[in-house]
Amino acid sequence: MGEASAEEFVVVQEPVERNGSLREKRFLDFLKASPPREWLQKLSRSSRSLRRMRVPFTRKIDWPALLNYVKRWLRNPLNIALLIWVMAVCISFLFMGMISIGLMNGVIKESSRRKEWVEACNQIMNALFTIMCVYQYPKLLHHLILAVRWKSDDATALRMVYSKKGQARPRERLHIALVIGLLHMTCVAQFTLCGLFWAYDRSSRPDLLVNACLAVGILAPIAAAVYTLYGPLSRKIESGLERETTETEMETGCSRKDKRVIITRPEWVGGLLDCSDDLTVGYLSFFCTFCVFGWNMERLGFGNMYVHILTFIFLVLTPLWVFSVTGLHIDDHGVKEAVGVIGVLLCFLGLLYGAFWRIQMRKKFKLPGNFFFWGYPNIADALQWLFCWSCALAQEVRTGNFYDVEEGRFYGKNQLFFDGETEEGEERPALQPLSHEGAVKPLAPPPMHTMVKASQESRQNEIS
Known part of the structure; x- marks a missing residue:
């Protein structure tokens, strides 16, 4: 993706140095924190093997910084809309799960009524995911056109979205096209699934095709995210290519003197x-x-x-x-x-x-x-x-x-x-x-x- 903004980082206490340089700390780094020594000492009373463990507590959550990050994140109206969408999906999925495992049998006693509610939850979630894909598809279609055309301005625009720090990389057109293709597969799978939910009722709907669309719709965006964050588009480029790109940008920016x-x-x-x-x-x-x-x-x-x-x-x-x-x-x-x-x-x-x-x-x-x-x-x-x-x-x-x-x-x-x-x-x-x-x-x-x-x-x- 593009260059990380300052909002993606959270200040942590006591930065840890490695080889003379500070390690980059991202928002979710607190999940890697080791357990405190007091907790290990309590466990060591029941197990001798744990007495020899000495795992230092390297970092801890900075709750004020985390709270400030959440406040800044919520100031963006698009983030608020995304949060409401996620809450609606979670509520529908939770309610459907409670009916499926029998927790709602006392409230909804008839089996036919429970099936109707499950189908209603499925239809609502299908509508929510379809709307999300429809909203994103114009931008993805534009990115596909830019990848096919691939002029100088097109490549620069796509780098800012899919390449780390917006830098040029070897065979970047192929890598960016792969990510765009995976995202298009996600939208096509959801549109196909939507057609199945609208064309068939719950008794005649082909389960094999539904499961295939669900699998593609789940795995394709995950693969695109992993490939973008950890693939060739995020690796460190050679200094020569980086210097050449920087010089080209400087020449372009200084080509005209606006008076x-x-x-x-x-x-x-x-x-x-x-x-x-x-x-x-x-x-x-x-x-x-x-x-x-x-x-x-x-x-x-x-x-x-x-x-x-x-x-x-x-x-x-x-x-x-x-x-x-x-x-x-x-x-x-x-x-x-x-x-x-x-x-x-x-x-x-x-x-x-x-x-x-x-x-x-x-x-x-x-x-x-x-x-x-x-x-x-x-x-x-x-x-x-x-x-x-x-x-x-x-x-x-x-x-x-x-x-x-x-x-x-x-x-x-x-x-x-x-x-x-x-x-x-x-x-x-x-x-x-x-x-x-x-x-x-x-x-x-x-x-x-x-x-x-x-x-x-x-x-x-x-x-x-």
């Missing part, structure tokens, strides 16, 4: 309800929400447009379709209605996908947040998308139109400065808003040191 002004404190263009500032953007944001959203995300540097469009469509429409069909295969009337209500609710909550990327846009470009809701701007972004998605999207598009977006930064639109004057020798004006954005105040001129630096660079280019 434009970086906007360090941008503002939202217009308020949330100021859709009249640009009626075209307002109408398109309402009637073509998915397409405008995907186009705006790619322009801002948040990924491929088509991946965003398909993912957003699936998030909004798939729950209603999957849970409605699942409810038709559940005999219990109460459970059938509950499954249908959950599908409608998940369709509405699919708009949070846009809220998530609005949060990323605000943080990346340092846009001001709305602290009206108990001081949490993330909540404000979520509510804006849930109850006025077209207005929120129109505001994001207007803001993107007002600035030039390159390399994750906002630049002043078409402004080059030399010694306080423009290239034509005229007096330097402030960055004025567009004609249909008259409500926005003109941005302040850039600081003097920025203009001096741009002037020096231009003189050096003229001399050279």
Whole structure:
């Protein structure tokens, strides 16, 4: 996978050195901790052989650091959605297991009713896993296209996802294609299993094909994860190849000298309800929400447009379709209605996908947040998308139109400065808003040191 972030590590007490260097400690390293000496001494009273054991307690859990890690992890809305999904799967699996081993016989006395409940749990878990695969499939399909095309930018994008530290490795195309193929096998197996659950009832369903799909759906992602974490994509590369890759990246990054002004404190263009500032953007944001959203995300540097469009469509429409069909295969009337209500609710909550990327846009470009809701701007972004998605999207598009977006930064639109004057020798004006954005105040001129630096660079280019 890509480079590990700082959140994947937990501070441990008394770092242990080996051969003069600190060992890398990951979040789950506490599972390797040896038992304390007091515990061994208690056991040694009943066994002489244990008296000779001297296993030092090398590390212990840092509970405050672990708690902080959990808090940071829960701040990500996608992690919260994943946690809710895992809880729903665990509850369904636990309830089905209790019925299968007879713990619910006293509550559900009829055998036919117990079989109906088992089938309902199977259908619900099938729907949950199908939805998860549908959500991930646009991204996997895009990765497959990149692996087949394999241009320079395609290889770089795939390295950041599947290769450790995003570094180039020998025969990396083959290794990455293998991981992508295993993940595609997982999705295809789940889609096949979903078709079997919908096409057959529990008495006529082919068990052999169902078990084969389950085996592929379980083993394929495990194999992909193990191959990514411990295979050729995670091994240490030779210093020569690493140096060559670094030099190439440096040449690419330094190939152009941008003399434009970086906007360090941008503002939202217009308020949330100021859709009249640009009626075209307002109408398109309402009637073509998915397409405008995907186009705006790619322009801002948040990924491929088509991946965003398909993912957003699936998030909004798939729950209603999957849970409605699942409810038709559940005999219990109460459970059938509950499954249908959950599908409608998940369709509405699919708009949070846009809220998530609005949060990323605000943080990346340092846009001001709305602290009206108990001081949490993330909540404000979520509510804006849930109850006025077209207005929120129109505001994001207007803001993107007002600035030039390159390399994750906002630049002043078409402004080059030399010694306080423009290239034509005229007096330097402030960055004025567009004609249909008259409500926005003109941005302040850039600081003097920025203009001096741009002037020096231009003189050096003229001399050279």
